[in-house]
Amino acid sequence: MTDETPSRRTVRVELGPRSYDILIGSGLLAEAGREIAALLPKARLLIVADERVDDLHGAALRASLDRAGIGHATMRLPSGEPTKSFPHFEAVVDRILEERLERGDAVLAFGGGVIGDLAGFAAGVARRGMRFVQVPTSLLAQVDSSVGGKTGINSPRGKNLVGVFHQPALVLADTDVLETLSAREFAAGYAEVVKYGLIDRPDFFHWLEAKRGAIFAGGPERAEAIAASCQAKAEVVAGDEREDGNRALLNLGHTFGHALESVARYDAERLVHGEAVSIGMALAHRYSVRQGLCPGQDAERAVAHLRAAGLPTRIQEIPGSGFTLDALMSKIAQDKKVVRGALTFILTRGIGQSFVANNVDPAEITRFLEAELAA
């Protein structure tokens, strides 16, 4: 549920004893201390911060905590995907223990998805599970990583292959901090917003088609789009916390997308996650058309909206080389969601009509990608 205020919304993620609120809106950084003190009285915090985000917004966060009388220490980490690795994970866990945080204290993730995933994983294992507050500062993190409790790091063998499910106690998504994102970062986050429409909310997709300009310009529609995205993800997660069933729908575009990111060696100059998901969703739609599952015009409409948002929709748009059929198929076979050799993809019957396909034939995917790469 979302409340009525145009610029401040609350989405409740219903997970029984692990339920929590996501607050979305303007000025939340300045109110972080008050909100955290209300929920976790007397908690001390370890702020795990992206150093770039900390330079821009750390002072405002700490001033708010100080006003609320909340003790805190800050651990700054480099921006970028390589931070989601074993050495940084061990360092964060060690710092939590060094600060002698107790079970009633909390770890606060201050940054985008990388920091949220890393700090959440560390909070999930230090003392076998500590409280965790997320202050996501990228659009991607606000609409995706902040909902559902997936945490983790990358392995040399693949992305997000190591982690736990650990739900936050509170998420504070301040829409003002999005003003400091680059246009490219904002668009990449928007790919995940579009995803919720394409999964199972055709009305939301149509609304996005109408409101895209306002959302990018920063009007009240922006908070509305973020809240609707969190709400959409929260409903899926509430029905399937551990990803045994329909939660897999959230992976629309992700099996292809992860393979693309992996082949691009997670080089953010070439490809960031949201861009990979955009191409992945376009591929999922075109593959669905090829299989006779989805009308061609629906796929075209989905792709057109992504393109209008400045997002790539074809493999060839990724700069640099390496995107051979063999490279892509090898990465797809290593996907976390592979069960007994059969491939699982999220396919679609049209705008907002996605479904989990558990027995996708690798040979069909191979032929499809061959055609895509030759086009």
Place this chain on the structure above:
Amino acid sequence: MTDETPSRRTVRVELGPRSYDILIGSGLLAEAGREIAALLPKARLLIVADERVDDLHGAALRASLDRAGIGHATMRLPSGEPTKSFPHFEAVVDRILEERLERGDAVLAFGGGVIGDLAGFAAGVARRGMRFVQVPTSLLAQVDSSVGGKTGINSPRGKNLVGVFHQPALVLADTDVLETLSAREFAAGYAEVVKYGLIDRPDFFHWLEAKRGAIFAGGPERAEAIAASCQAKAEVVAGDEREDGNRALLNLGHTFGHALESVARYDAERLVHGEAVSIGMALAHRYSVRQGLCPGQDAERAVAHLRAAGLPTRIQEIPGSGFTLDALMSKIAQDKKVVRGALTFILTRGIGQSFVANNVDPAEITRFLEAELAA
């Protein structure tokens, strides 16, 4: 519940969708393949093995898996507490991914508590949670680590400070392998058996007083004592999976015990875990007497039984130096169960009448330990 067969018992740990069976008895190693195939058809296994245990019993385990057509690989690790560390944890996670184990496959822990805790933690985080089978080979692991899903590693800052709750899918406790334990290892495991009586089962404690000889000699009473211990722990865990309440009772003797182990630098030549728990339980009983909570004769009876089993009950029995008041109090203050500076201890009102005391005054503990060290 335990079934009727004298030498083969099943304890069901009731945890809703995470429920599992513990099979206890003679000859289970030879039946491991059949039991695992029945539960996890077509699963491939990574055996994470204590190299000493693997030398003694690995061939029997693998022959059983081969007979059942179960694919397997083995990763051998050094015996001893230092294996429960970040580098080995990372290595096991990496090996799981290298073997391309999928979600339907499983990690099998083959060894004592160290291997179970380490492999369980790795299984709990690889692909955000893989199936996990335990084949505990020490008495301590059979009656303690195999029930309840606590997994983890040590940190330089303290024991078991990093880990997750991750329940096994199956536990196979073969009582035959206990024949290869040293007398000292067997006695150390027996301390945890006695613990279940002292917590809340006075009848079980009286039965142990009568049957100790038979249990040590390896009669059917041994499987019965193990099953009763697993049952006792399973009932506590079922009521409090995440240790928010009464599960803390299982820590009887452990706050003192962990401090002793830490001061002894986890040097197994000086002190093993079960011995530390034995001394810890004796201290908890004597402290309870000193506080006027427990009749002196009950504490004497508890201590006498531990001594009769060949277990230490005083700090002075630990070889080597370092057991100063300051060293012990510093370790007690870093315990995982500390909440806002107040100490939590499990105290007792008599045999089988333990309770959680959340507001123990550190000054009282200091005076008590001073007296113990001077005695």
